[in-house]
Amino acid sequence: MVTLADLQVTTLGQPTIPSPLAEYVGGRATNEYYVGEDDRVLFDDTISLVKARGLPLDELPTFEAGGARDRIYFDPATTRAGIVTCGGLCPGLNDVIRAIVFELYEHYGVTDVLGFRNGYAGLVPECGLEPMVLTPESVANIHERGGTVLGSSRGAQEVDVVVDELEARGVNLFFVIGGDGSMRGAHKIAQECLRRGNDIAVVGVPKTIDNDIPHIGQSFGFQTAFSRAAESIKAAKVEAEAALGGVGIVKVMGRHAGFIACYSAIAGHDADFVLIPEVPFDLDGEHGLLAHLHRRVAERGHAVIVVAEGAGQQHCETSGATDPSGNAVLGDIGILLRERIRADFSGRGEPVNVRYFDPGYLIRSVPADPVDSVYCARLAQIAVHAAMSGRTDMVVGRRRHRFVNVPIAYVTHRPHSVSPDGDLWLSVLESTSQPHAMRA
Structure with a gap:
């Protein structure tokens, strides 16, 4: 304490x-x-x-x-x-x-x-x-x-x-x-x-x-970042709505924390599913993401997924390598989702058109x-x-609206992340109407 x-x-x-x-x-x-x-x-x-x-x-x-x-x-x-x-x-x-x-x-x-x-x-x-x-x-x-x-x-x-x-x-x-x-x-x-x-x-x-x-x-920079990400989500929805069996996937930054994914999804209310590192999910099974996605597309004709880059790493192949900062090189969850969704709909004999957006460097390089x-x-x-x-x-x-001086040791002793039991994640669930848990 x-x-x-x-x-x-x-x-x-x-x-x-x-x-x-x-x-x-x-x-x-x-x-x-x-x-x-x-x-x-x-x-x-x-x-x-x-x-x-x-x-x-x-x-x-x-x-x-x-x-x-x-x-x-x-x-x-x-x-x-x-x-x-x-x-x-x-x-x-x-x-x-x-x-x-x-x-x-x-x-x-x-x-x-x-x-x-x-x-x-x-x-x-x-x-x-x-x-x-x-x-x-x-x-x-x-x-x-x-x-x-x-x-x-x-x-x-x-x-x-x-x-x-x-x-x-x-x-x-x-x-x-x-x-x-x-x-x-x-x-x-x-x-x-x-x-x-x-x-x-x-x-x-x-x-x-x-x-x-x-x-x-x-x-x-965070507000600028999630605002730009929200624009990409809007574009993904437009593309998905215009296609037969349209699915838009937007991968945003967030190695260990899903704040950009959460805020950008809430900002436009255009996302059907938000996937973040703090909340594990399964791909397969009756209650996995693919089954829920199939039902959502059947109901609405389209769906949009927002995924943080660090989400679902248990489903990705990783090299075990690290970057110059010592961070583990992540598997590409966006590409994996795109391929698994195509395979799942094809296996059901149903049409699907996946539109994939990766605006990461566009987001972080803007004024x-x-x-x-x-x-x-x-x-x-x-x-x-x-x-x-x-x-x-x-x-x-x-x-709380006051500027403060904080010892460096105290801000680096643990990371800041989205609480799966907190009000931000609840707001995401309310905005997307996605299930509280997508586990098989």
Whole structure:
């Protein structure tokens, strides 16, 4: 069970420098603008959970509120910042880069910002990737395009080498934009910096298109991703409706968590079946997927299946190989479904026309939509506030409409996934009218 100690953010020392933001807001050093050091956000969200702990108020598990402080740790005139983007692409990466640069330059007066290229590889001298100098002018319009102007890569690098490079480059603030694997790397980097006593603040902006990092609310880019996926589902339905025995299959991202599949299906109410990694299903048998699909097509003339890439792996042949991030290479559940559905209908002597959509790279490479763009900007601003005040080994997130600072170790100790007994999955079942369980 989580405790208050689990949620304590590490600081490099006592902030003593008056914040430049006082001048920016007209000298109003008021509690309305600054976040107090005793401002905490409750971990539990119901009275019953709070009561069940039986703890005094000041011992309840709480998150540190994110935001600007009236005192900062780093002197802007002598501070250099570094930014890196790691892992797969996600809508909003450029928005975060842009917002960090503008917040540092325009509001804190930090005018020395480096962008390390191609993920953590950009901090390994042998790779020969010179960092980019980032200025408000150079990043002014990058949010209008997808991807990341810094480039990215998967896989870890030697922590000692990375920290050596940060020291050699004179970096004081290091912003890591990446998923759970990247955050584990950031944690190791922060711990090594603390061990060396070199005063480098390491702050993460967690990025995962699958929305599978816990305790941060919703990850940036997720809304854009499921919105685009919903468009593919609509197209699949149009195709299926126009064909004799039409079946549309849409495979979306989600190695271990089915959030994109769930949200995109609910968004348009066009899916008949949603398959996610968290809910096992059988293909054969009276209560398996194929039998239910056959009945649905017989009733309506068509059907649409939305499947997360990590669903149904027990039915796929896998090589046992891993990718550079250490993730198991998945079997292609989308192709398997297409072939099994064709064979099943053919074996029944019934017509079927399967339309297969795999929009994964189209989804993750697009620019962020306006709502995600706002979220990216605010996360970036909160990250800069945290770093300038001397916070380290932490990520920024949002809990119940409040931005919070969370220790990296706490967001990487377990994955975030769809609960088969939760209200989101119930909403999917209500939207699709699919059976609660498809097991033979």
